[in-house]
Amino acid sequence: MNLSLVSLRSYFASLLSVLALLVMVSSCGSDKGKVEGVSMLYGSSSKVWVTDKQTDAAGDKVKQDAAAQDMEISFASNGTYAGTQSGKYTFDQAAKTITLTPEGSTTSNTFNVETLTDSKLTLVGTSGAKLMLKAK
Template sequence: MTKFSLALRPYLASLLCVFALVFVAAACGNDKGKVEGVNMLYGTTGKVWKTAKETDAAGDKVKQTDAQQEESLHVFSNNTYTMTGAAGAVQGKFAFDQGAKTLTLTPDGAGTSNTFNVETLTEKKLTLVGTSGAKLMLEAE
């Protein structure tokens, strides 16, 4: 019995190390589902968000055009925002509901608003999910 235990010891140690590495990588590298406070949207006074990746409702990556890559979302601490791109700028107000994990953008002068589910909100990452299931992953500039 002792020889059998000694023979398995290196394999068990290796297996334990693999499990530990997987656990640490999962705990450190995945912010999905983490939604922090509204101040993560705008920092101290304002923050600029740029598109990092976009997926369609099926989860397939959407190729960004050059114009889309230049678009940005500026979010300010006074609950206003400005979206800039090749077509110009759109300004409006936003409302963030941390409990419901939603972000509502209402352009100035518009009678309708757009509400997104917030899948991730940290200091550096923002993932918005549309009603179709399409996702927009943004990174803080």
């Protein structure tokens, strides 16, 4: 009986080890929620981002026309951006937001930054729609 208890404990210890390993491996695969420093946004001085995909507020994939597929936005280390519009941006890492103010405009747009790594940028609008970008 003592041998069975030891075997059972060993089995559960092994099972827990495997489960812990699975949790670690699955959490490493996703960048969602990972917002690194502002330098990931612009690289060494400037970085170009291109549209990867887009979802609407319900989370459904949005079919992109040719213009949306070719959309590029470039962020520079001096706080400016360029693309279909140009202007200034501010990045608040603590709040995980980026605010874009088009040139000549007093109105700005603030987006939640869901993911910011060296190769991925996901912006979430106030409606919940998401724009996923990848580094060019």
